[in-house]
Amino acid sequence: MSFSSIPELIKKKRDGGIFTPSEVEHLVIGIARGYVEPYQASALCMAVFFRGLDDDELVAWTMAMRDSGRTLDWSGSRGIRVDKHSTGGVGDKISIPLAPIVASCGVAVPMLSGRGLGHTGGTLDKLEAIPGFRTQLTIEELIRNVNEIGVAMGGQTADLAPADKMLYSLRDVTATVESIPLIVSSILAKKLAEKLDGLVMDVKFGSGAFMQSTADARSLAKRIVATAKLAGCPTVALLTNMDAPLGAACGNANEIAESVEILQGGGPSDVRDLTIELAAEMLMLAKAAVDLPAGRARARSAIADGAALRKFGELIQKQGGDPGVIDDPSRLPQAPRTAVWKTPEAGYLQKMDAGKVGLAVVALGGGRAKVKDTIDPAVGVRLLQKLGARVDRGQPVFEIAYREENRREIADRYLNESVVVGSAPTPPAPLILERIH
Amino acid sequence: MSFSSIPELIKKKRDGGIFTPSEVEHLVIGIARGYVEPYQASALCMAVFFRGLDDDELVAWTMAMRDSGRTLDWSGSRGIRVDKHSTGGVGDKISIPLAPIVASCGVAVPMLSGRGLGHTGGTLDKLEAIPGFRTQLTIEELIRNVNEIGVAMGGQTADLAPADKMLYSLRDVTATVESIPLIVSSILAKKLAEKLDGLVMDVKFGSGAFMQSTADARSLAKRIVATAKLAGCPTVALLTNMDAPLGAACGNANEIAESVEILQGGGPSDVRDLTIELAAEMLMLAKAAVDLPAGRARARSAIADGAALRKFGELIQKQGGDPGVIDDPSRLPQAPRTAVWKTPEAGYLQKMDAGKVGLAVVALGGGRAKVKDTIDPAVGVRLLQKLGARVDRGQPVFEIAYREENRREIADRYLNESVVVGSAPTPPAPLILERIH
Numbered sequence: 017m018s019f020s021s022i023p024e025l026i027k028k029k030r031d032g033g034i035f036t037p038s039e040v041e042h043l044v045i046g047i048a049r050g051y052v053e054p055y056q057a058s059a060l061c062m063a064v065f066f067r068g069l070d071d072d073e074l075v076a077w078t079m080a081m082r083d084s085g086r087t088l089d090w091s092g093s094r095g096i097r098v099d100k101h102s103t104g105g106v107g108d109k110i111s112i113p114l115a116p117i118v119a120s121c122g123v124a125v126p127m128l129s130g131r132g133l134g135h136t137g138g139t140l141d142k143l144e145a146i147p148g149f150r151t152q153l154t155i156e157e158l159i160r161n162v163n164e165i166g167v168a169m170g171g172q173t174a175d176l177a178p179a180d181k182m183l184y185s186l187r188d189v190t191a192t193v194e195s196i197p198l199i200v201s202s203i204l205a206k207k208l209a210e211k212l213d214g215l216v217m218d219v220k221f222g223s224g225a226f227m228q229s230t231a232d233a234r235s236l237a238k239r240i241v242a243t244a245k246l247a248g249c250p251t252v253a254l255l256t257n258m259d260a261p262l263g264a265a266c267g268n269a270n271e272i273a274e275s276v277e278i279l280q281g282g283g284p285s286d287v288r289d290l291t292i293e294l295a296a297e298m299l300m301l302a303k304a305a306v307d308l309p310a311g312r313a314r315a316r317s318a319i320a321d322g323a324a325l326r327k328f329g330e331l332i333q334k335q336g337g338d339p340g341v342i343d344d345p346s347r348l349p350q351a352p353r354t355a356v357w358k359t360p361e362a363g364y365l366q367k368m369d370a371g372k373v374g375l376a377v378v379a380l381g382g383g384r385a386k387v388k389d390t391i392d393p394a395v396g397v398r399l400l401q402k403l404g405a406r407v408d409r410g411q412p413v414f415e416i417a418y419r420e421e422n423r424r425e426i427a428d429r430y431l432n433e434s435v436v437v438g439s440a441p442t443p444p445a446p447l448i449l450e451r452i453h
Numbered sequence: 454m455s456f457s458s459i460p461e462l463i464k465k466k467r468d469g470g471i472f473t474p475s476e477v478e479h480l481v482i483g484i485a486r487g488y489v490e491p492y493q494a495s496a497l498c499m500a501v502f503f504r505g506l507d508d509d510e511l512v513a514w515t516m517a518m519r520d521s522g523r524t525l526d527w528s529g530s531r532g533i534r535v536d537k538h539s540t541g542g543v544g545d546k547i548s549i550p551l552a553p554i555v556a557s558c559g560v561a562v563p564m565l566s567g568r569g570l571g572h573t574g575g576t577l578d579k580l581e582a583i584p585g586f587r588t589q590l591t592i593e594e595l596i597r598n599v600n601e602i603g604v605a606m607g608g609q610t611a612d613l614a615p616a617d618k619m620l621y622s623l624r625d626v627t628a629t630v631e632s633i634p635l636i637v638s639s640i641l642a643k644k645l646a647e648k649l650d651g652l653v654m655d656v657k658f659g660s661g662a663f664m665q666s667t668a669d670a671r672s673l674a675k676r677i678v679a680t681a682k683l684a685g686c687p688t689v690a691l692l693t694n695m696d697a698p699l700g701a702a703c704g705n706a707n708e709i710a711e712s713v714e715i716l717q718g719g720g721p722s723d724v725r726d727l728t729i730e731l732a733a734e735m736l737m738l739a740k741a742a743v744d745l746p747a748g749r750a751r752a753r754s755a756i757a758d759g760a761a762l763r764k765f766g767e768l769i770q771k772q773g774g775d776p777g778v779i780d781d782p783s784r785l786p787q788a789p790r791t792a793v794w795k796t797p798e799a800g801y802l803q804k805m806d807a808g809k810v811g812l813a814v815v816a817l818g819g820g821r822a823k824v825k826d827t828i829d830p831a832v833g834v835r836l837l838q839k840l841g842a843r844v845d846r847g848q849p850v851f852e853i854a855y856r857e858e859n860r861r862e863i864a865d866r867y868l869n870e871s872v873v874v875g876s877a878p879t880p881p882a883p884l885i886l887e888r889i890h
Contacts, residue, residue, distance in 0.1 A: 030628050054492040055491040058499075062500055066503045189460050190463060190496035191463035
């Protein structure tokens with residue numbers, strides 16, 4: 017097959033043309049192999065930002081990204097494999113209780129997660145708060161662990177979707193991140209490389225989410241679901257609220273502790289509800305539940321009978337971590353100091369801006385402003401009140417676990433900005449806005 | 454002064470923002486110095502392709518490109534300096550008779566020209582058909598020659614507008630050439646670096662021009678004139694027809710011979726008319742003529758009294774060439790073979806597509822398909838008939854000077870495609886469509 021030159025292909029997209037599947041493949045593979053230069057890839061991404069990709073182009077783009085590297089080979093493995101992916105938020109530790117719950121129901125979960133950046137946290141960073149926990153699994157280890165205990169939680173390896181790694185680092189410095197098709201292909205390339213039987217997407221909207229408006233989040237969710245299905249992976253998305261942090265714990269060690277609470281049948285109700293809902297979706301995709309009510313019941317009983325918590329212990333042990341943290345959360349890293357943030361006004365907590373709370377955690381050292389920043393697992397913010405609560409003047413709203421006073425002061429300023437106290441109660445927004453399938 | 458990060462500036466343009474002059478300068482200087490990476494520059498150019506630059510941004514961009522390198526220093530030099538620039542065409546040798554005509558009228562012409570690419574020829578390539586002629590002048594040589602004999606014709610040096618060199622090579626491979634503001638700034642950065650007292654632009658439209666439609670050419674001309682004026686350089690543009698080749702000679706050596714004919718008072722009338730008109734504009738800008746009729750008269754008399762031809766001889770001598778070519782064109786490189794292309798039909802020559810004739814010259818080896826191709830100065834095409842002429846079946850229309858039979862065959866095919874013979878005469882199109890000032 018012969019192709020137009022790379023500049024001609026960029027021009028085609030620039031002028032609103034539609035690529036053939038083989039043109040898309042030629043470009044994406046070229047980005048991975050280097051015959052498309054970085055300055056051509058960035059110009060192409062900017063043209064895609066303006067012109068978009070249609071459904072066929074997006075499927076071809078996503079599959080070419082997936083096929084730019086290795087994929088997980090499940091030949092010889094039994095059973096069904098599903099995964100969940102969240103577009104990221106503040107206090108979003110759901111993956112951590114979710115994967116053991118689903119695995120304890122007999123459905124395998126080969127979960128590849130990411131790290132935190134900006135105000136959003138990352139599952140890998142949270143898991144690494146567990147002393148000894150190794151997230152840098154090879155593909156072979158990941159497959160072996162899933163085959164042995166039904167669950168593994170690792171990071172993207174260099175040989176998995178390398179075109180995505182390359183494109184993402186380029187998009188980050190060329191103002192081409194905010195393109196729905198490029199976001200869709202980046203998310204799905206890695207998930208499709210896991211060779212799943214089903215995928216559940218948690219697409220967040222609100223102040224702490226990448227997509228702030230529900231309309232943008234809905235567009236993203238719809239394209240993810242449509243593209244994944246066309247690529248052969250049954251997928252369901254939930255549109256969920258990220259205006260306020262999820263749960264009470266925002267940080268790393270404290271989110272592990274909250275995850276354990278969920279697996280013990282406790283924890284904040286929003287985290288519990290969303291975990292159960294996502295588990296039900298995964299179980300239904302895996303045909304381990306006939307409908308959502310059956311899926312929810314199954315997930316609840318895996319918590320109630322202790323199977324999910326035991327599975328989490330197995331997972332920690334398997335990946336080199338200290339399973340003692342389950343019974344004794346004080347074995348998790350502890351910050352040397354705590355302080356409380358008190359509301360200067362009485363009234364109703366009308367707003368607890370998730371984005372600002374996330375930035376407070378970053379300021380404390382619990383997140384990353386830049387990719388190369390290191391994480392302090394011990395620090396964090398705990399919500400002592402939930403959105404909508406009635407508070408008195410001087411009542412503690414946040415507990416801050418910190419190491420350095422000057423960092424606490426910056427975090428304090430973000431927390432000041434995060435809260436709005438008003439005289440009228442505000443009706444609670446639904447946590448799950450829509451189901452897209 | 455502090456700036457937003459480079460990705461934030463790219464995002465600003467992407468989202469339709471308007472740069473401040475210092476933001477533009479920061480970006481353009483960054484491209485030259487390397488703190489704006491090539492992949493960022495190409496994404497920026499693509500954003501500019503979609504969003505444009507307003508007048509203030511374009512002036513700032515152009516002046517920053519000019520100031521990214523050296524400019525010609527005329528301190529201590531006397532007189533007035535003007536130049537002409539053409540957007541490029543087929544058979545467009547006008548610069549070669551024009552510069553000596555104007556210089557012989559006492560107005561200095563420090564002319565920096567380009568090389569041919571694709572179907573368009575380049576002044577430097579044509580001049581190099583003269584045995585010994587050196588076009589690679591240093592800035593010091595160029596200034597000295599202009600001060601001594603009033604004219605020099607050289608190529609862009611590496612230290613002149615380096616941001617343009619860098620951007621142009623990048624735009625060429627990232628499908629970001631066809632952006633009016635980027636074209637305007639690229640043309641003007643080099644011309645403004647000559648520190649002229651006036652500039653005449655020959656903006657071509659038609660099948661052999663970069664801008665095929667008159668509307669696009671007019672937009673380009675208007676923005677060039679407005680931008681150059683805002684940057685302090687009085688500028689006039691002529692919109693001229695490039696549907697058919699200019700003159701009879703298309704090649705390199707043969708265009709030098711035709712240029713000599715013009716300076717001897719002969720040559721094809723279209724080349725003569727356009728040369729006289731552009732000379733009149735330059736003389737008027739230099740205040741060496743009170744109006745265009747006076748300028749035309751002055752240019753005609755410089756031809757008639759032999760001053761312009763003598764100036765051309767001086768120029769050739771000064772740049773190491775053999776001035777004997779003026780009296781004896783056989784001293785120019787000669788192709789070993791000639792052939793004629795005959796029309797298979799009788800009728801009127803309704804079309805002689807300049808683009809196709811240009812590609813025929815490239816096929817013969819007289820132009821470049823790629824930047825690194827070498828030029829064969831001896832080969833070329835000569836029009837034996839002009840557009841609109843009545844021809845009989847089998848009448849010769851083109852004479853082909855060639856070296857290799859297989860190349861002539863390809864050229865033949867382009868010539869077949871270039872000509873349309875019809876039964877009705879077509880009214881001649883005006884050579885000069887508009888004057889924009």
